[in-house]
Amino acid sequence: MEAPAENFFTPVVPLDFVYNYRVGPYIERYLRGFKDKKILGSKCPGCGKVVVPARMYCGPCNRRMEELVEVSQEGSLENYTIGHVILEKGAIKPAKGPYMLGLINLDGTDSLLLGRVEGVSVAAAKPGLRVKAVWKEELDGDFKDLDHFEPV
Amino acid sequence: MNRKIAIAGYRMKAASDLVTTRERLTFELTRGLFDDLGIDRDHVGTTIFATNDFLDGRTISNVFLDPPAGVYMRDESKVEMDGLSALVYACMRILSGQYETALLVAFGLCGSQVSPYLHVEYTLNPTYDRQLGLLNELSAAGLQARSFLNKFGYSEDLLDEIAARNLRNAALNRDQARGIKDASAKDIKDSSYLYEPLRELHTYPATDGGCAVLLASETKAKELTDKPVWILGMGQSIESYYLGERNLYESRSTREASGRAYAMAGIDKPEAEVDFAEVSSLFAQQEPILTEALGLYGPGDAEKAYAGDNGIAGSLPVNPSGGPLGAHPICATGLFRLNEAIKQLRGEAGKNQVKKAEIGVVHGQDGVCAQQNTVVVLGI
Numbered sequence: 001m002e003a004p005a006e007n008f009f010t011p012v013v014p015l016d017f018v019y020n021y022r023v024g025p026y027i028e029r030y031l032r033g034f035k036d037k038k039i040l041g042s043k044c045p046g047c048g049k050v051v052v053p054a055r056m057y058c059g060p061c062n063r064r065m066e067e068l069v070e071v072s073q074e075g076s077l078e079n080y081t082i083g084h085v086i087l088e089k090g091a092i093k094p095a096k097g098p099y100m101l102g103l104i105n106l107d108g109t110d111s112l113l114l115g116r117v118e119g120v121s122v123a124a125a126k127p128g129l130r131v132k133a134v135w136k137e138e139l140d141g142d143f144k145d146l147d148h149f150e151p152v
Numbered sequence: 153m154n155r156k157i158a159i160a161g162y163r164m165k166a167a168s169d170l171v172t173t174r175e176r177l178t179f180e181l182t183r184g185l186f187d188d189l190g191i192d193r194d195h196v197g198t199t200i201f202a203t204n205d206f207l208d209g210r211t212i213s214n215v216f217l218d219p220p221a222g223v224y225m226r227d228e229s230k231v232e233m234d235g236l237s238a239l240v241y242a243c244m245r246i247l248s249g250q251y252e253t254a255l256l257v258a259f260g261l262c263g264s265q266v267s268p269y270l271h272v273e274y275t276l277n278p279t280y281d282r283q284l285g286l287l288n289e290l291s292a293a294g295l296q297a298r299s300f301l302n303k304f305g306y307s308e309d310l311l312d313e314i315a316a317r318n319l320r321n322a323a324l325n326r327d328q329a330r331g332i333k334d335a336s337a338k339d340i341k342d343s344s345y346l347y348e349p350l351r352e353l354h355t356y357p358a359t360d361g362g363c364a365v366l367l368a369s370e371t372k373a374k375e376l377t378d379k380p381v382w383i384l385g386m387g388q389s390i391e392s393y394y395l396g397e398r399n400l401y402e403s404r405s406t407r408e409a410s411g412r413a414y415a416m417a418g419i420d421k422p423e424a425e426v427d428f429a430e431v432s433s434l435f436a437q438q439e440p441i442l443t444e445a446l447g448l449y450g451p452g453d454a455e456k457a458y459a460g461d462n463g464i465a466g467s468l469p470v471n472p473s474g475g476p477l478g479a480h481p482i483c484a485t486g487l488f489r490l491n492e493a494i495k496q497l498r499g500e501a502g503k504n505q506v507k508k509a510e511i512g513v514v515h516g517q518d519g520v521c522a523q524q525n526t527v528v529v530l531g532i
C-alpha cells in the first residue's frame with residue numbers, strides 16, 4: 001500500500017473575508033465602562049458569583065445573569081506565564097522580549113481575568129501577588145484601554 | 153450496553169509530512185483496512201468521519217470523500233471533533249440495532265496543509281479573546297503548566313522528564329511521526345521556551361496523519377477477527393470555556409467522563425483494575441493531569457509515578473506508545489490512542505508492549521486546555 005514519494009503541486013489558497021459579529025450588550029457595556037475606568041462584572045442570581053468580563057449566562061446555574069456590578073481594580077495574581085514567542089496567523093515568531101501574561105482574581109470576583117503584567121520579575125511572580133489595573137492615557141472604550149496590571 | 157461492540161480492525165498512518173492528499177490518505181486507510189479484514193464496502197453498515205472543515209479549508213469537507221471511503225450512496229455522517237467522539241456516535245448507531253458495522257475515518261493534515269495552532273485560535277471567542285490577542289493554544293498551555301507545577305510544588309524538571317519519556321517511547325513506535333531515541337531530560341531543557349515554563353519539546357509536533365477503524369456487533373466481530381477488542385464503557389463531559397473559571401491544574405470534565413465510562417464498564421477501582429492508559433496529552437503537563445482525573449494516580453503523585461510506575465515496564469503504564477508528543481493529527485488523535493490500546497490488548501505493541509494488558513482506558517480531548525473530554529474503556 002505504501003505510495004512512492006512524489007511531489008505534488010501545492011497551490012497557496014488563502015481565505016480572506018470578514019465576519020460582522022455582534023459583541024452583545026454585556027461586552028458593549030463592559031467596554032463603555034472602560035471609558036470611565038470602570039471594570040464591570042456580571043452577577044448570577046443563582047449562585048451569586050461575579051465573573052469578569054461581564055457575560056450573560058451562568059454555566060452551573062443555567063441562568064441569565066441580570067445584574068452588572070462594578071468590581072475592584074485591585075486583585076491578586078493567581079497564575080502567569082512568560083511569553084517568549086508570539087503567534088502570528090498560526091506561525092510561531094520570536095517576541096521582541098519576554099513578556100508576562102497573568103490570570104488575575106480581582107477582589108470580590110469569582111473568576112480570573114487574563115491580562116498583561118508589567119514590573120514583576122519571574123523570581124517575584126508568586127500566586128497571591130497584589131496587582132492593580134493600569135489604564136491607557138487616552139481611553140477609547142476599546143479592549144486595549146485596560147493596558148496592563150502592575151504590582152500595588 | 154444492550155449489545156456488545158468490538159473493534160474488528162484499524163489502520164493508522166502519521167508523519168510530519170505525508171506528501172499526500174486527503175482523498176488518497178482516506179483511500180489508503182480504508183481500502184487497507186478492508187483488505188486486512190478480507191471485506192469490501194458492502195460489509196460497512198454506516199460510516200462516520202471525524203474531520204474538521206476549518207482545517208480542510210472547505211465547508212462540509214466530507215463531500216469529496218465518498219469515493220475513496222467507499223461510501224458512495226451509503227449511510228454517512230460526520231463529527232467535527234476528536235475521533236473518540238465519533239466513536240461514541242458510531243457505537244450508538246450499532247446499539248440502535250440498525251447497523252452491524254460502523255467505519256470511522258479520521259484525519260488531520262496540520263503537518264503540511266495548515267498550522268495546527270489556527271485550530272485553537274479560531275476556537276477562541278471572536279468578540280473578546282481574539283480581540284485582546286493574548287490567549288492562544290500555547291499561552292493557554294503555558295498557564296496550565298504553571299498552574300500544575302505551582303499547585304503541587306513541582307519544578308520544571310518534571311515536564312522535561314515527562315517529555316523525554318514520551319519521546320523515547322515514541323522512537324520505539326513506527327506509528328509515531330516524531331520520536332527521539334534515548335531522549336534525556338537535558339535534551340528537552342535544551343529546547344527553547346515558548347510560554348514559560350512550556351518549552352518547544354513539551355508540546356505536540358505539527359502532524360499529518362489519519363486512521364480508519366471498523367466497529368462491529370458481537371456476532372459480526374467474531375466473523376471478522378480472532379482478536380476482537382471490546383468496548384466496555386464510554387463517557388463524555390464538557391466544562392467551561394473560560395480558563396478563568398477552571399482550575400487548570402485538574403481536569404474535572406475528564407473525571408466526570410471517566411466516572412461514566414467506569415460505571416458502564418463495572419469498574420469500581422480504576423487504579424487497581426485498569427492495566428494501562430493512552431491519553432491525549434498534547435502538552436507534557438496534561439499527562440499527569442489527565443491520569444489523575446482518570447483515577448489512576450493520586451493528585452501530587454506525579455513525581456513518584458514518573459520515577460517508574462507509569463513507564464512501559466511499570467505497574468500502571470501511561471502512554472506506552474509515546475502519546476501525542478509523538479503525533480497529533482487533529483481529529484484522529486483520540487483514535488490513535490484507541491489504536492495504540494488495541495495493539496497493547498492484542499499483544500502487538502512490540503517494544504512498547506506493557507506486561508499486563510487486559511483492560512485499558514483511552515482518552516480524547518477537544519478545546520482549549522482539554523475543555524471537552526471523552527473516555528473509553530477497552531478490554532479483551
